[in-house]
Amino acid sequence: MKRLVILGGGESGVGTALLGKEKGYEVFVSDKGTIKQKYRDVLLNNDIDFEDQKHTESKILNADLVMKSPGIPDKVPLIKQIRTQNIEVISEIEFASRYTKANLVAITGSNGKTTTAALTHHILKQEIEVGLAGNIGDSFAKQLLEKNYQNYVLEVSSFQLDDIKYFKPNMAILTNITPDHLDRYDYKFENYIASKFRIVENQSSEDYFIYDADDPVISNHIKNHSIQSKLLPFSLVKQLDEGAYYSNNAITITIDNNKIIMPTQNITLEGKHNIKNAMAASTVAHLLKIRKQTIRESLENFQGVEHRLEHVLRINKVQYINDSKATNVNATYYALESMDAPTVWIVGGEDKGNDYKELFPFVNEKVKAIICLGVDNTKLFEAFGNMVDVIVETQYMSEAVKIAYKVSEAGDNVLLSPACASFDLFENYEDRGRQFKNAVRNL
Template sequence: MKRLVILGGGESGVGTALLGKKEGYDVFVSDKGKIKEKYKEVLIHNEIEWEDEAHTEVKILNADLVMKSPGIPDKVELVKKIHKKGITIVSEIEFASKFTKATIVGITGSNGKTTTATLTHHILKQELSVGLAGNIGDSFAKQILQHDYDNYVLEISSFQLDDIIDFKPKIAVITNITPDHLDRYDYKFENYIASKFRIAMNQTNDDYLVYDADDEVITNHLKNHPVQSTLLPFSLTKTIENGAYLDKKNIKITIQNNQIIMPTTNLALEGNHNIKNAMAASTVAHLLKIRKQTIRESLENFQGVEHRLEQVLKINKVQYINDSKATNVNATYYALESMDAPTVWIVGGVDKGNNYEELFPFVNEKVKAIICLGVDNEKLMNTFGNMVDIIIETQFMSEAVKIAYKISEAGDNVLLSPACASFDLFENYEDRGRQFKNAVRNL
């Protein structure tokens, strides 16, 4: 019996444990932190051995295969020891994909991947049996065990791609690549870029790579490191023969001389970045033979993703917007770009080596006040202090929202778009977004 050791007892870890057990592995789950009660119950109920708040090395270094949670960096001592013993380490998507024959759509990118994955799933589910997994919802492994859909849309992070070996999506999507998570890539942007492109490393010319042709990072990398896949670019500015482009207010998608046209006038989601997300999702849907009418209707009735430019409430003619999912500068760029009223901007958190320069034009033009919400706001204060009349710092969401309420006037927006990770004051970006929404509702 092969021994499968799982590091991390979260959603992907427990899903992998269940699938591993069913496939005949001797499974052991080990988490250095505390395993949540709901996951402990699942492990106990399924008689899977586990430990938390410790890693017992003798029980780990005898593994045939290790599945490592994407949150654990390679530089951890235990991971080094596993590598040294020659034990293979894989991510959940690598492990799980071995046990399904489904068509896989893999979506990665620095921003837009959640919206694109959710939108793609929303279109496909109208006509196909399809699961949504990866960084979203129930784990990929658990869905294979419980449903085994014919198709999967997977939102995949660079950390998950770092530990793939044979994983090969039929359709890969790269939404964009901007500097993010560089702390995990020796502060070398090229390492992070290479990590994203692993999504196409096993693809052949029967597979497809859908990508943003307006993104110079992507196009330059493709020039210097060609892939085997059939390329289907999308663009807002160029005319594209094979792929998608914007012609006046219509998205035109051509695949093997078969063209469909989608008007953008009634898209449910606003902003240029969402036209791109719609292009990527529609290209996938067109490849999988979804009817044109279905694609169009789905784009028009899609509700968007929680914590991503989510309109919360209007109070005294001020619109409160939750964009807590903006954990990097590029995401906040899109948020500020889409503001069409004077904006009170709530920003801050754990800075991942951010460069705020690209935000300057928007801050000068649209932002009337800045509220810094973080443990350490010095960089923000120094960067933006001279650009706005009002800049205030706080460490409490409830206080940030009260200040915003005081300084906003009828017709303004109050935007939470932190451009930073959330772990200094919050459990995660969802917790941050929910606290914002609660504070707004309590005004």
């Protein structure tokens, strides 16, 4: 019996453990931190051997196969040790994909992947059986076990792509590439770019690669590397013969001379970046023969993703917007770009080496006050101190929201769009977003 060792007892780890057991592996789960109660219960109920708060090397180095959680960097000594013993190390999407013949739509990118994945799933599920997994909701492995759909939409991160071997989506979407997570890539942007492009490395000429043709990083990489799959670009600025483009308030999609045109006046998602997400999702739907009417109606009734430009409440004619999922500068760029009223901006957290320059035009034009919410806000004061009349700092969400309430006037927006990771003051971006929403509701 082959031994499968799983490092990390979270969603992807426990999903892999269940699928591994079902497929006849001897399974062992090891987590250096504490495994949450809900996951402990699943492991106990399924008689799966596990440990937490430690990694026992003797129980790990005798593995035939290791699945590591995307949160564990390659630099960790234990991982190096596993690799020197030539034990195969893979990610959960790689493990799960070995046990399905389903049609896979995989979506990655620095920003927009969650919205694009949720929107693609929303359109497809109107007409076909389809699961949504990966970084979003249940793990892919667990869904294979429970549902075994014919189609899956997977949101995949660069960390998951780092540990693939044969993973081959029928349709791959790359939304954009901006510097992010560089601490995991030796601070080399090209390493991060290569990691994102692994999404197409096993594709053949039967498969499709859907990408943002306006992104210079992507276009440049495609010019200099050969990609086997059929290219379907999308663009806001140029008219394309093949792929999707936007002009005169409509999206035109052409695949093999088969053209559809969709008006966009009534799309629920706001902002130019969401037109791009809509083009990517609609291209997949068109490939899978979803009817044009269904695609259009789905774009018009899609509610968006929690913590991504989510309209919370309007109080005294001030709109409160939760964009906690903006954990990098580029995501906040989109948020500020889509603001159409004077904005009180709540920003800050754990800085990943941010360069705030690209936000200057929007801050000058739209932001009337800045509330810094982080342990260390020096960099924000240096960047924006001279641009706004009001800039204050706090370490409590409830206080940040109270200050925003005081400095805003009728017709303003209050926007939480941190441009930073959340780990200095919050458990994760979801926790940060929920605290914001609770504080707004308590005003």
